[in-house]
Amino acid sequence: MNLLAFDTSTETLSIAVQRGPQVFAHEAAGGAQASATLIEQALALLEQAQLAVADLHAIAFGRGPGAFTGLRTACAVAQGLAWGAGVPVLPIDTLLAVAENARQRHGLTRALAWLDARMGEVYAAPFIWQADAWRALDAARVCAPEELALPAGESAAGWALAGNAASTYGSRLPPALDSLPRLPAQPAATALLALAAPMLAAGQGLPAEQALPLYIRDKVAQTTAERLAARAAEAAKQKRAEQGRTEGRA
Incomplete structure (x- = not known):
């Protein structure tokens, strides 16, 4: 079975290719860099495995939950590669x-x-x-x-x-x-490969247009006031903890 898997839901970019029993893996800094490097690194790994995108049986990706931008990147790349090559996608929970x-x-x-x-x-x-x-x-x-x-x-x-x-x-x-x-532990691409094979065998591959993210939180950023309030609450918590330790030593 030939598979490509990748995850960009965290600060780590993780990519893996399976060609039969062989697995080729790559990890690098993710986050904002993932959108610029994912396709290049995925194609390089496929070349290392001596595979073309059209040789794949499916493309697996971490669908979320995770970083909003990272999930959109993974979905867009999975959809684009799968559409062009005519292969199914396997969205997998991170x-x-x-x-x-x-x-x-x-x-x-x-x-x-x-x-x-x-x-x-x-x-x-x-x-x-x-x-x-x-x-x-x-x-x-x-x-x-x-x-x-x-x-x-x-x-x-x-x-x-x-x-x-x-x-x-x-x-x-x-x-x-x-x-x-x-x-x-991470939502590593090698873990995605292990999950993808039985999913594909069970007929769970989807058409490219169904490479969609899983969001479980609508709000993706705090307001300035919320960030300040959170910092103040954390500072107060640390102060109470220090007071408790001081009283305990007294």
Whole structure:
């Protein structure tokens, strides 16, 4: 099976090509640079694999949630390449790709996938690996880190937080999740490849015009007043924490 996969939903540009059993991967800085470099790097990787776009069986991409501009870039490139070559697209949830990347890297089978959504929030969804496939236990959502929770009826045993939000929001987790392992993971293109093959085999390939993003938050930026209020709230929180430590030492 010949596949091209890429993700531009985070600050990392991730591209991978599968030619039969061989996989060729590339990662670089993403963000604003992704729109300028994605096509060039994807074509270079295809050349390395000795494939043309027309040789592909499908093009997989991270559809979101994630950075607004990054999602639009991925959709536009997937649509353009697929349309020109007459191949189907496979839009794949980025949080599902995070769970798969955590399984590949850490052997995780119960993943509360979370990604930095900026503006003091995270994207999150829980997944369980069963019968050689991932099963989502809840829909993806955007929320404050304090509002994260495991699915109803699930104990913490075997679960871990997987994603890129730990360094920014790890101190804001609710007590019930504070003891969970925090494993680094990304919606890597190699994870997209692993998810794409069974999807294509199951007939889930879509026509190029259906290369569409998944947005779960309409608002993509804070106002100046909101940013100032958030900074003031964080400063007050840090001040209270320092006062508590000082009183504890007294």
